[in-house]
Every structure is written in structure tokens, then in C-alpha cells.
Amino acid sequence: MPLRQHRFANAMTTSSIRLYNTFTRAKEELQPLREGVVRMYSCGPTVYRYVHVGNLRTFMMPDLLRRSLEYLGYQTEQVMNITDVGHLTDDTFDRGEDKMLVSARLEQKTPEEIAAHYTDAFMEDAAKLNIRRAGQYPHASHHIPQMIELIEKLIARGHAYETGGTVYYDIASFPAYGRLSRNTTDKLLAGARGEVDPRKRHPGDFTLWKAAGEHRMQVWPSPWGPGFPGWHIECSAMSMSLLGDRFDIHTGGADNVFPHHEAEIAQSEGVTGHRVVTCWMHGGLLMLRGARMAKSAGNFFRISELEEQGFDPLAFRYLALQAKYRTKLDFSTEGLAGADRALRQLRERVAEWARVGRTVEGGDAEVARYEARFRAALADDLDLPSAMALVAELIHSGVAPGDKAWLLRSWDAVLGLDLDREPSPTSLPEGAASILEARERARAAKDFATSDRLREELAAMGVAVTDTAEGQRWRTVEPRRP
Numbered sequence: 001m002p003l004r005q006h007r008f009a010n011a012m013t014t015s016s017i018r019l020y021n022t023f024t025r026a027k028e029e030l031q032p033l034r035e036g037v038v039r040m041y042s043c044g045p046t047v048y049r050y051v052h053v054g055n056l057r058t059f060m061m062p063d064l065l066r067r068s069l070e071y072l073g074y075q076t077e078q079v080m081n082i083t084d085v086g087h088l089t090d091d092t093f094d095r096g097e098d099k100m101l102v103s104a105r106l107e108q109k110t111p112e113e114i115a116a117h118y119t120d121a122f123m124e125d126a127a128k129l130n131i132r133r134a135g136q137y138p139h140a141s142h143h144i145p146q147m148i149e150l151i152e153k154l155i156a157r158g159h160a161y162e163t164g165g166t167v168y169y170d171i172a173s174f175p176a177y178g179r180l181s182r183n184t185t186d187k188l189l190a191g192a193r194g195e196v197d198p199r200k201r202h203p204g205d206f207t208l209w210k211a212a213g214e215h216r217m218q219v220w221p222s223p224w225g226p227g228f229p230g231w232h233i234e235c236s237a238m239s240m241s242l243l244g245d246r247f248d249i250h251t252g253g254a255d256n257v258f259p260h261h262e263a264e265i266a267q268s269e270g271v272t273g274h275r276v277v278t279c280w281m282h283g284g285l286l287m288l289r290g291a292r293m294a295k296s297a298g299n300f301f302r303i304s305e306l307e308e309q310g311f312d313p314l315a316f317r318y319l320a321l322q323a324k325y326r327t328k329l330d331f332s333t334e335g336l337a338g339a340d341r342a343l344r345q346l347r348e349r350v351a352e353w354a355r356v357g358r359t360v361e362g363g364d365a366e367v368a369r370y371e372a373r374f375r376a377a378l379a380d381d382l383d384l385p386s387a388m389a390l391v392a393e394l395i396h397s398g399v400a401p402g403d404k405a406w407l408l409r410s411w412d413a414v415l416g417l418d419l420d421r422e423p424s425p426t427s428l429p430e431g432a433a434s435i436l437e438a439r440e441r442a443r444a445a446k447d448f449a450t451s452d453r454l455r456e457e458l459a460a461m462g463v464a465v466t467d468t469a470e471g472q473r474w475r476t477v478e479p480r481r482p
């Protein structure tokens with residue numbers, strides 16, 4: 001039986017899905033604008049550097065959302081933007097540094113080459129985590145005319161003003177500004193740091209279009225002279241161009257709530273005069289030793305780095321599934337090692353149980369109850385930690401082995417953990433354990449010549465070793481030919 005065909009497809013009415021809406025700070029029942037189809041826009045990566053696992057946690061959220069909704073019987077459409085233009089970090093006067101251009105300068109490539117390279121890398125990294133591809137990946141650089149059109153409309157409706165070739169959004173013209181993030185004008189004022197352009201009407205006014213100034217690359221003509229768009233306007237332009245002026249869900253990381261999504265609401269609703277997004281969903285941040293994992297701070301891991309250390313990339317997915325998507329999650333390699341072990345063990349069990357085959361064809365009551373509970377967890381604002389607890393409960397339950405395998409393989413359509421993958425051999429080839437021990441001793445004695453020689457010996461036996469802060473890690477690979 002194909003895995004995607006569920007025996008319980010109608011076991012639960014799909015109308016009972018509840019999702020947490022940042023806008024109302026409450027779980028709300030999902031009521032898609034088009035029957036049976038959920039249409040969403042996800043803020044995507046800025047492609048001037050590699051993404052880290054924190055970014056990937058945020059991109060995994062809409063993937064889990066789509067997989068869950070599809071499991072519960074909906075179709076989904078997803079648009080994810082690629083920010084390949086500027087990305088002013090800060091709207092205060094001349095402080096924002098154009099990250100694309102900094103990278104282009106440092107790497108001596110054109111902004112287009114930089115963007116293409118990091119877009120490919122992002123797709124590869126996302127695929128390692130079984131994050132399914134969005135239906136469309138619009139590039140900001142291909143939507144400049146749509147952004148200019150929106151800015152013209154905002155000026156015409158009294159929401160924006162031009163000064164010296166730069167256009168600002170006039171936040172005082174939009175009374176709901178601050179509602180999403182619960183920011184008051186006072187807080188916005190207090191938050192305005194550094195040198196503020198004296199031509200702004202309010203220090204919190206944000207850039208829609210920036211006069212080119214010294215910039216020579218990534219500059220476009222506009223009714224206000226040569227320049228480039230602010231970061232926020234791109235998401236208003238691309239979301240409404242591709243999904244229309246009403247769609248169901250908008251996703252991003254918790255750090256996108258303010259200013260990015262607050263500004264997007266002011267722009268999109270300033271132009272249309274009505275609510276555009278029904279539900280705003282935000283993923284919690286990934287933390288490292290108490291601080292937010294961030295490119296700029298340099299405290300981050302790439303997924304390929306963790307893979308080189310011997311971890312299965314999907315161990316990160318397993319780890320992320322253990323936490324509620326909205327909460328902060330502390331990352332550690334110890335935690336990841338635990339997830340890695342648990343995942344391998346789970347695959348071994350599924351393989352073993354699957355060999356037994358199913359005993360009950362029609363689906364007995366206990367199996368049906370497990371299935372219903374799994375669906376209920378998904379429908380309760382994507383409660384994947386509960387779904388994972390259910391996985392653990394099922395493993396230790398009296399359900400027949402073949403049925404356990406059947407349920408787990410079916411749930412994997414949502415979990416995305418490749419539970420069907422043949423478990424990798426975890427045992428060392430004969431003699432390798434003693435070489436590993438000898439190498440550990442050599443490393444402790446700082447005898448690096450010996451430790452390098454032993455690493456080569458191990459590679460020839462099919463054991464790849466990496467050195468980490470916690471000691472050596474090994475994984476079995478194809479034996480390396482001398």
C-alpha cells in the first residue's frame with residue numbers, strides 16, 4: 001500500500017486545525033480562503049552567506065506546517081522569497097551596510113554570482129534536512145518594478161513621502177503600526193538608535209526606497225532617481241504578486257516580527273486598505289550557549305559542518321522536532337549526539353519490525369487510536385513534541401511489530417526523518433577500535449604525526465574520523481584506496 005494513502009484519511013474533520021496567530025496572540029481555527037487549499041508565503045534567505053542551522057530551523061517550520069496540513073487532507077501552496085538585493089540592516093541614516101555588496105567586494109564577484117552561489121548552497125542545505133522545496137522561489141531582484149509600483153501607490157495614498165531621492169514610510173499615517181509586535185510609538189522612539197536622518201518625519205519611519213548615493217552596483221532607475229529598495233517592501237511586492245492580496249499564512253523567524261513583518265503589514269494594508277494575511281506564524285530562535293545563533297556574531301554551525309563531524313543531518317531535524325516550534329531551542333552538540341543515536345535506533349527498529357509484515361489488515365482499534373492521537377497533535381498548532389512522545393509510546397506499546405512499522409512509516413510523511421532508510425552499519429570493522437584508542441592516546445600526547453598516520457589507517461579500513469571538542473567521532477564510509 002502506498003505510504004501516502006492513509007486508511008484514516010477521514011478520521012478527523014480537517015476543520016479542527018488550530019494554529020497560533022502572532023497577530024492575535026491566540027490559537028485560531030484554520031479557515032482557508034479557498035476550500036481545501038492553504039496558501040502561504042515564507043520569508044526566505046538572504047543569499048550573501050551560507051545559512052546556519054538556526055536559519056534552517058526557521059525554514060523547517062513551514063515545511064512541517066505543509067507536511068502536517070497535507071497529512072490532514074489539505075493541499076498547500078508555498079512561495080519563499082530569495083533576498084538577493086541589498087538587505088539594509090538598519091534604516092537609520094546611512095548606517096545600514098549593504099550586505100550583498102560587502103560580500104561581492106570581499107569575494108571579488110558580482111552580486112549576481114554571489115547570489116547564485118549562496119542560493120544553490122541554501123537549496124542543498126535545506127535538502128539535507130528533508131525540507132521540501134517551495135512551489136516558487138521569487139528573487140527580489142526580479143521584482144523591482146512591482147516594488148516601485150507599490151511605493152508609488154503608498155505615496156499617492158499619503159502613507160509615504162520622498163526626500164532627496166529616498167522614500168520613507170510615514171508610520172504615523174497607519175494607526176495599526178505596532179499591533180503585530182505590540183510596540184507603542186514610545187517604544188519605537190526609544191528604539192531608534194544612532195544617527196537618524198533629520199529629514200524623517202518620525203524616527204521610526206522606515207525606508208521604502210533608498211537614493212543610490214555612493215552605490216554603483218545593484219542600482220535601479222525609479223521615479224525618485226537611481227536607488228534600490230528597502231528590505232521590507234520586497235516581501236509585500238512578491239507575496240501579493242504571487243499570492244494575490246489575500247492569503248492564508250505568512251511565516252518567518254521570531255526576529256522577523258519587528259520591524260520586518262510590522263512594516264510589511266503597514267505596506268500591504270496601506271495599499272489595499274484591507275487585511276492581506278490571515279495568520280502570522282513565527283518560529284522560535286535557535287540559541288547557542290545562551291545567545292541567538294547569528295551569522296553576524298559568528299556563533300553558528302552549518303549543517304554540512306555537523307555532517308563532517310559525523311552527525312546525520314536529519315539528527316538536527318529530530319532535535320528540532322522535540323521542541324515546540326514557537327519556543328526558543330538551545331542547540332548543543334551533546335544534544336545533537338543524543339538525537340543522532342535515537343534516530344539511528346529508531347531506523348533500526350523500523351527495519352526490524354517492517355520485516356515482520358502487518359498482522360491486521362483492516363486496522364484494529366488500537367492502531368486507529370494511535371493514528372487519531374497523532375493527527376490531533378498535528379492539528380493542535382503543530383504539536384510535534386507530543387507527536388514525538390507518541391512515537392516513543394508506540395515503540396514501547398503492545399501494538400504488533402508490523403503495525404508499529406506501518407504507523408511509523410506513515411507518520412514519517414510528516415516527520416521527514418527517513419525512517420525507512422537502511423540503518424547505516426554502526427559496528428566498527430575488526431581492529432578499528434584499538435586503532436581509535438591508540439589515536440586518542442596519541443592526540444592526548446600531542447603526537448600529531450602518529451595520530452595523522454592512524455587516521456589514514458582507519459580511512460583505509462572504511463572509518464572516517466573527525467576531531468571535535470568532545471573527542472574523536474567516527475563513522476563508517478567506503479574504504480579509501482591507498
Ligand code: AMP
Pocket residue numbers: 043044045046047054055056057058252253254255256283284285286287292293294
Ligand atoms: P536571513 O538570511 O539573515 O534573512 O535569515 C533567514 C531567516 O532565518 C529569517 O527568517 C530569520 O528569522 C531566521 N533566523 C535568523 N537567525 C535565527 C536563529 N538563531 N534561529 C532561528 N531562526 C533564525
Ligand code: ZN
Pocket residue numbers: 042043044235260
Ligand atoms: Zn520577508
